[in-house]
Amino acid sequence: MSKHITMKDIAEKVGVSTVTVSKALNDKEGVGGELKQKIKAVAMELGYRLNTAAKSMREGLTYNIGVVIPERFTGPDQSFYLRVYQEIAKALESHGYYGILHILSSSDEQELQLPRVYYDRKVDGIILLGQISKPYIELMNSTRTPILFLDFYDDHSDIDAVVTDNFYGAYEMTNYLIRLGHRNIAFVGSIHSTSSIQDRFLGYYKSLLEHRIPLRQEWVLHDRDEHGTLIDIAMPAELPTAFVCNCDQVAYLVVQQLKNNGLRIPEDCSVVGFDNDIYATLTDPHLTTVEVDIEQLAQSSTQTMLGKIASPDLRHGRIVVPGKIIYRDSVRELL
Amino acid sequence: MSKHITMKDIAEKVGVSTVTVSKALNDKEGVGGELKQKIKAVAMELGYRLNTAAKSMREGLTYNIGVVIPERFTGPDQSFYLRVYQEIAKALESHGYYGILHILSSSDEQELQLPRVYYDRKVDGIILLGQISKPYIELMNSTRTPILFLDFYDDHSDIDAVVTDNFYGAYEMTNYLIRLGHRNIAFVGSIHSTSSIQDRFLGYYKSLLEHRIPLRQEWVLHDRDEHGTLIDIAMPAELPTAFVCNCDQVAYLVVQQLKNNGLRIPEDCSVVGFDNDIYATLTDPHLTTVEVDIEQLAQSSTQTMLGKIASPDLRHGRIVVPGKIIYRDSVRELL
DNA sequence: CTGAAAGCGCTTACAG
DNA sequence: CTGAAAGCGCTTACAG
Incomplete structure (x- = not known):
């Protein structure tokens, strides 16, 4: 395996420190315009790719969001939530985040077993897609991980939710x-x-x-x-x-x-x-x-979740996404 | 936010070094049986969760696999690949891995734009789910990232594939x-x-x-x-x-x-x-x-991919998963 | 069986 | 504008 290119490689080639490389690549202040261009060019030339794991550790963020769907909503004839997940994945990517899907088995739900993504500290927050038992909601809520309900809500007024109207x-x-x-x-x-x-x-x-x-x-x-x-x-x-x-x-x-x-x-x-x-x-x-409006559902939930990660104490409440009547041929006018 | 529990916290509480804690929690050799139990008990008590990012950086592995589906296979009436993805996500989880879904837009495919997961070095390998253009295959192949085709193959005899028979x-x-x-x-x-x-x-x-x-x-x-x-x-x-x-x-x-x-x-x-x-x-x-057999497809591709990550030079070839006739009512016997 | 040291690659203060 | 130092949390040799 060819060794991966790091900031150090770029720094050596350009003749500066890794600090300067980091600043240049992240468009931070404190680097001369010309030098910045030079560094970016060399990064490109060397095929540099950020080591996300290092960044994650440093910042304490995984840049992943868990999306949990109870398995009863994911049968062969129910693709709705998978499509929502797909849109969430897209929306997250445009914010530099990634989605990790977890299908919650009914037994794990009953036995109050949290998803593995939680124990592995793989995610910065969890979107719960589809109604889930109250005890499980309590459990999730007790973890101090940012939680968002998607497509349902209940009487936990202290949890944020995004729902279709x-x-x-x-x-x-x-x-x-x-x-x-x-x-x-x-x-x-x-x-x-x-x-x-x-x-x-x-x-x-x-x-x-x-x-x-x-x-x-x-x-x-x-x-x-x-x-x-x-x-x-x-x-x-x-x-x-x-x-x-x-x-x-x-x-x-x-x-x-x-x-x-x-x-x-x-x-x-x-x-x-x-x-x-x-x-x-x-x-x-x-x-x-x-x-x-699946796309809007995905965008609202993504934005709300990222907002919660940035400011954990901010409340968002219940966000309602309007639907739209599609007129087709199954209705007749009565005279 | 309450500070996260680290191995150091456990080490201090038990009165040992973090090295010993690490060994105990990973069931590695070199820790006394009794001490090991003690450490695990304290970890549980403190609600310790591994910091995957740190482990990732240390080992150079992300424990993520990218699953790339061309968008033309993911329309509202095509949930097949999403269901395959769902099974892959499950299979990966049982191996301590996670799946990251990327829907490849047609324009990215045409303009030979690699998925973001690649540039962010988010994944240890990529499963390509669904037939994709030859130039794009070439491109992916040139990245030195482990690649696996799922549900299709072509004349790239040097790439491994898992397909239905x-x-x-x-x-x-x-x-x-x-x-x-x-x-x-x-x-x-x-x-x-x-x-x-x-x-x-x-x-x-x-x-x-x-x-x-x-x-x-x-x-x-x-x-x-x-x-x-x-x-x-x-x-x-x-x-x-x-x-x-x-x-x-x-x-x-x-x-x-x-x-x-x-x-x-x-x-x-x-x-x-x-x-x-x-x-x-x-x-x-x-x-x-x-x-x-979606489940088998998911399991075979997961295992093959993890095998490729462990031994990048091992060839797996074309793995064929058999299907099964389901007899129903649309066929009549001719006399 | 146990631990001190080093290092993975990055970024954030801080000093110059 | 530029860089030396420190540290994020873990694990792998290595020494005792």
Whole structure:
């Protein structure tokens, strides 16, 4: 193996000290303009690459951020969080940081085992992507490592979170349906399952309230069991004219089920989703849905995390990233 | 911020030197059994965590592996490589290593810009996941960083690669169809697009050859343009009784197209896929397909990479991971 | 079995 | 504007 080039090599070649090389390469004050150019040129010529480990030790920063996703959100048919991770990795890189992914196994979550990145002191902070058990949140919170929740939050008011505006997205979507003449509108989603679903439900409910449409409990449909596993949806005896589904995958299943019952979408029944993921265009007809702004989610969480590392005591609160309705073909206007 | 605990803190508390602490914590020789236990107990009590940066600098290893995926393989509807990455991250962690994901933008690929992880000396080796342009391969190869191809290979006989056994998988699948009485079998996939598709085609062809079934060029169908974008498939005038598709997504599209032409699957026409990804069970009927063993792919590539880091001059060659036929409902027996 | 010394490559005060 | 000194936390010879 050819030895790595260090600042010392550059210093010797140029005939200055390593201190000066360090200053020049980092654009710090205290080096003459001409000398600085010279040093940079020689660095380039020699193929110098910074030894990050040395810098890390010196500064006490790893320039890594851990991204922890509970494994139940990473099945073969759930790529959403992996896509978020991908965007986070990109966003971090543009700030000179790197992401390290950790899939948290369900057993580690139950047994309150912290991710290895923590014990190896591999990261300067941890982004928790996807709702996790309360005891685990407590545990993470007790580590004094900067923590950020992404795509969920709970009653830990002392932890910062970045979330999609689930509430407002579902509210706007329901308003849209009502504007088209719908008044019999169901919500599909188990409202005690995750805070996302709960907030989407509340947005739907607010829209009903504002329009003085009573909430009918038999039109709030369960879509998953207590483990989060999707279950068959029990259709109500009296059918609504529209279904607000808590996500595209469930909307896809609802459409299938309605079709099996001989109904046409959207002629007989309108169905809307949330997320604008692969299921939105896999459904026939393509779903009207709310697009989650993954890129913005990634950027906000990256910036917030870097801010927390720089000033650990600064509070950021709950940062809400708005979504956007994508109009497609699964909704019909009622006359 | 509370100061971090170091080996020195442990050493002082126990009344020994940091050398002894280091030996004890790393299970190295030269520490008495009882003392070792004592040291470990105190480390635990104090909540000691290794400073990886210091270890890294000392040993010249980052304990990180870069995983580079060209961005064209990471669209919203392509989660396969992200899932492979996820498994690699897991496999690496069990070896005390971590993965750092880098999505290679198409412009960086064209302009031969190496990933930042390289310049920041963030990784001990790079796994290239997904076919990449030849000039870029040359470039990577010139860096003297250990490189491993994953899920593709080309004529660089001096680079190691881990691939799914595309050839054998398609060969077995075609054999299966022939065993069921099919003799008019088409292949769907642009055979100059990627080496995976090419190898799957060759496996299909070998099966035909062995059974003395002539290859009909009009039954080798294009499915994507030169950019890899999927295109409408031009069905041949005379229809075969079975389609061997190069991947599940394309099988899904073929099924749709055949259905639109009024054909029933599998009664009128059999269709098989490859990958066993989300499209396999999204298709109606569910696809008979070849499952790619993602976990094994991840483990083999991780082990090979760690082997290369330990012994840079050792050659590993092309490591082939077998797939497995998953029998479902898209194939019918011809009598 | 235990420890003093040296060094990995960098950056931050501080002195000139 | 430039550089000598010190130190980040660890581990590897080496000496006792």
